[in-house]
Amino acid sequence: MSEEDPGPVPIDxxxxxxxxxxxxxxxxxxxxxxxxxxxxxxxxxxPFQIAPDLPPEGMDRAAYLAQTYxxxxxxxxxxxxxxxxxxxxxxxxxxxITHQPNTFxxxxxxxxxxxxxxxxxxxxxxxxxxxxxxxDIGDRAVLIALAAKSRLDPxxxxxxxxxxxxIELLEKEMSDIRHAGVSQVPRFTFAGKEDIIGLxxxxxxxxxxxxxxxx
Numbered sequence: 001m002s003e004e005d006p007g008p009v010p011i012d013x014x015x016x017x018x019x020x021x022x023x024x025x026x027x028x029x030x031x032x033x034x035x036x037x038x039x040x041x042x043x044x045x046x047p048f049q050i051a052p053d054l055p056p057e058g059m060d061r062a063a064y065l066a067q068t069y070x071x072x073x074x075x076x077x078x079x080x081x082x083x084x085x086x087x088x089x090x091x092x093x094x095x096x097i098t099h100q101p102n103t104f105x106x107x108x109x110x111x112x113x114x115x116x117x118x119x120x121x122x123x124x125x126x127x128x129x130x131x132x133x134x135x136d137i138g139d140r141a142v143l144i145a146l147a148a149k150s151r152l153d154p155x156x157x158x159x160x161x162x163x164x165x166x167i168e169l170l171e172k173e174m175s176d177i178r179h180a181g182v183s184q185v186p187r188f189t190f191a192g193k194e195d196i197i198g199l200x201x202x203x204x205x206x207x208x209x210x211x212x213x214x215x
Contacts, residue, residue: 008040009212014177015186016050017106017137020081021199023127024088025186026120032205039213043120047107047174048185054102058138064100084199085131092131101130101138104170105161109143111170112160118150125149 011029015022033041051064065074078094085092106126113122125146129135135142140161147157160166188196188205191212196204 008042011043012189014046014048016048017126022186025199056102058101061097061100096134099136106137121150
């Protein structure tokens with residue numbers, strides 16, 4: 001590969017798909033990338049569970065929110081999330097979310113999708129399914145249906161879930177990320193050197209992207 005063609009700019013994102021800032025952060029990255037004509041990027045998603053101790057079947061959403069934020073703070077938290085999303089032109093259907101999923105199975109699907117070049121598409125579909133439709137993205141059938149919309153073979157996804165050979169690797173990856181000091185998501189790394197933690201203004205993302213391009 002020539003110096004004139006360094007290849008796609010790698011953008012690594014650590015996050016969870018039940019996080020509003022992660023949803024908006026991905027939208028922001030895509031918008032900034034789209035503002036640079038002809039720029040090629042390789043976005044890769046790395047797993048983080050905000051609530052890793054949830055039971056595999058998840059739990060009641062209202063109970064989870066009260067437990068996490070305190071019953072007297074839930075309304076304010078949801079209002080702030082909804083307002084943040086409106087700034088991106090999104091109307092979150094937070095009132096339709098009745099179940100808080102354990103996201104481990106969804107992260108397995110995300111990891112699987114990378115090998116087929118549709119990881120970012122799968123992540124976006126998961127965000128939309130949860131925050132705009134109120135679907136249970138911890139449910140295997142829901143995940144397989146979403147995978148099919150991204151042209152992944154449902155039978156292959158079902159077999160992947162059933163086999164479980166990836167589980168230990170995913171658990172190690174999550175553990176390594178936490179041991180590396182990641183405790184807040186989203187976290188973005190541009191070309192392995194420009195880090196952004198949390199949802200920041202668009203110009204911060206643009207600066208990080210341009211700095212990574214310029215080397």
